[in-house]
Amino acid sequence: MRRLASLVMIPLLGLTFAGCASSDDTTTSLRIAATSSLTEVFNDIGEQFMQDNPDITIAFNFASSSDLALQISQGLPADVFASADVKNMAKVTDAGLLHGQPITFATNSLEIVVEKGNPLFIDSLAQLATPGLLFVTCPIEVPIGGYTAEVLRNAGVTVTVASLEENVKGILTKVALGEADAGIVYRTDILAAGNSVTGVPIADNINVNPLYVVGVLQDSRNQDASQRFIIFLNSEQGQKIFSQFGFGPA
Amino acid sequence: MTRQRSRQSSLPWPMLALAGVSVAFFALPFAGLIWRAPWSKVTDILSEKSVGTALWLSLETSLITALISCIFGVPLAWLLARVNFPGRSFVRALATLSMVLPPVVGGVALFFSFGRRGLFGQYLNDWFGIRLPFTTAGVVIAQCFVAMPFLVLTVEAAIRQLDSRYEDAARTLGASRLYVFRRITLPSIKPALVAGVALAWARALGEFGATITFAGNLPGTTQTMPLATYLALESDPEAALILSLLMITVSFVVLVGLRDRWLGHQRNDLVS
Numbered sequence: 001m002r003r004l005a006s007l008v009m010i011p012l013l014g015l016t017f018a019g020c021a022s023s024d025d026t027t028t029s030l031r032i033a034a035t036s037s038l039t040e041v042f043n044d045i046g047e048q049f050m051q052d053n054p055d056i057t058i059a060f061n062f063a064s065s066s067d068l069a070l071q072i073s074q075g076l077p078a079d080v081f082a083s084a085d086v087k088n089m090a091k092v093t094d095a096g097l098l099h100g101q102p103i104t105f106a107t108n109s110l111e112i113v114v115e116k117g118n119p120l121f122i123d124s125l126a127q128l129a130t131p132g133l134l135f136v137t138c139p140i141e142v143p144i145g146g147y148t149a150e151v152l153r154n155a156g157v158t159v160t161v162a163s164l165e166e167n168v169k170g171i172l173t174k175v176a177l178g179e180a181d182a183g184i185v186y187r188t189d190i191l192a193a194g195n196s197v198t199g200v201p202i203a204d205n206i207n208v209n210p211l212y213v214v215g216v217l218q219d220s221r222n223q224d225a226s227q228r229f230i231i232f233l234n235s236e237q238g239q240k241i242f243s244q245f246g247f248g249p250a
Numbered sequence: 251m252t253r254q255r256s257r258q259s260s261l262p263w264p265m266l267a268l269a270g271v272s273v274a275f276f277a278l279p280f281a282g283l284i285w286r287a288p289w290s291k292v293t294d295i296l297s298e299k300s301v302g303t304a305l306w307l308s309l310e311t312s313l314i315t316a317l318i319s320c321i322f323g324v325p326l327a328w329l330l331a332r333v334n335f336p337g338r339s340f341v342r343a344l345a346t347l348s349m350v351l352p353p354v355v356g357g358v359a360l361f362f363s364f365g366r367r368g369l370f371g372q373y374l375n376d377w378f379g380i381r382l383p384f385t386t387a388g389v390v391i392a393q394c395f396v397a398m399p400f401l402v403l404t405v406e407a408a409i410r411q412l413d414s415r416y417e418d419a420a421r422t423l424g425a426s427r428l429y430v431f432r433r434i435t436l437p438s439i440k441p442a443l444v445a446g447v448a449l450a451w452a453r454a455l456g457e458f459g460a461t462i463t464f465a466g467n468l469p470g471t472t473q474t475m476p477l478a479t480y481l482a483l484e485s486d487p488e489a490a491l492i493l494s495l496l497m498i499t500v501s502f503v504v505l506v507g508l509r510d511r512w513l514g515h516q517r518n519d520l521v522s
Contacts (some may be wrong), residue, residue: 070487164466165467230452
């Protein structure tokens with residue numbers, strides 16, 4: 001019985017604290033909805049930002065850009081939206097849910113991802129067309145799927161696809177487990193994956209550079225704190241953290 | 251008939267009220283789908299070739315899964331219910347583990363076992379050249395892993411509740427265990443068997459996580475309706491709504507049809 005009581009009490013306590021935090025004027029709680037490819041870098045950015053701004057606490061909500069765009073249109077409570085592409089940001093802007101214009105704060109590039117140690121010795125996009133090679137990507141609608149198609153088109157390579165994964169993590173998992181031979185993902189994902197996969201660079205003249213864009217949502221009651229966060233992203237300090245994680249400058 | 255009616259009128263109202271809430275809880279999400287569906291585009295979306303391909307693949311794989319679950323699941327249910335062997339509860343827990351596992355984790359576990367580099371799959375690959383991930387067979391494996399426990403649990407419960415004296419009597423009259431199972435056990439558990447097959451089939455039809463993880467997603471080969479629906483949500487939310495409704499309609503028709511055809515008769519038999 002006491003166990004049951006404590007089980008009920010814990011969420012209740014949580015509610016009380018959450019209530020305190022939002023009604024307290026001295027600290028602002030910022031809710032940031034960000035694309036999952038920013039998970040690692042934003043956790044660092046957030047820590048640094050909160051150190052510099054003790055009056056602001058940050059809570060991140062990471063999911064795919066398209067899921068977040070859909071959730072925001074369904075009333076997801078958030079102050080800031082950071083998208084991995086312009087297209088999903090446009091969905092939010094076009095619906096009139098963004099305050100002002102979105103701002104670019106980082107760029108990325110693509111790399112071929114292969115199994116650890118590159119057992120098939122893949123060193124060019126052309127090799128991805130090898131018959132029997134298991135190549136995995138995402139549907140065109142998912143940002144990485146669109147970029148992959150663009151890079152392959154630039155290189156004039158046609159591949160046979162074994163599977164259209166739901167997101168970048170699906171590609172990475174299948175390649176890391178050795179079940180798929182290759183895929184194309186963001187350079188930063190390969191860095192974040194550490195030792196579990198190997199990356200093969202793509203020449204600059206055929207590579208693409210996805211833009212990461214951010215904006216404050218119309219319904220945010222913390223416009224000021226949100227603006228400060230966005231300014232921090234493009235500050236010298238913020239950009240240094242992005243480059244540590246393999247992102248390019250805005 | 252009269253007895254049933256009098257029983258109905260004496261139902262306590264708090265139970266009725268709570269049951270009503272349950273009905274509303276199940277009905278409202280479907281009402282929401284119907285409410286939001288872009289009805290003017292239904293014919294356009296449904297006439298797309300990719301929809302037919304995904305629906306057909308879904309029906310094909312889920313029916314094969316139901317059949318396989320039946321062939322392997324019923325003997326397992328019988329073993330768990332009727333044979334007392336050491337480690338029985340362990341085996342039962344093992345057979346139902348995939349029900350509590352997040353399907354995506356199940357998919358990864360399938361990689362480790364049946365994948366090209368898996369515990370068992372590497373030999374399939376090296377010795378026979380059989381590769382399960384990214385194939386239709388892989389879809390069936392993923393569905394069986396997730397759906398079969400529903401049949402096993404349902405059938406096991408039914409066999410346990412069966413009065414074993416009929417089976418014992420038949421045994422003393424010289425019937426073999428297999429004969430007793432075929433002529434006495436099986437006919438008596440028919441309603442539970444039908445329910446179990448229907449549950450397993452429905453679960454297989456809706457399977458998403460293990461399938462996309464283990465079998466991947468490719469139209470015509472491994473893209474079942476749930477996968478097509480989920481991915482349409484990214485690109486064309488209106489199409490996703492229509493696809494969801496199509497899936498619901500198909501399942502609903504089959505489940506209601508099954509119940510009336512099989513369980514309806516069975517119940518009448520028992521009453522008369």
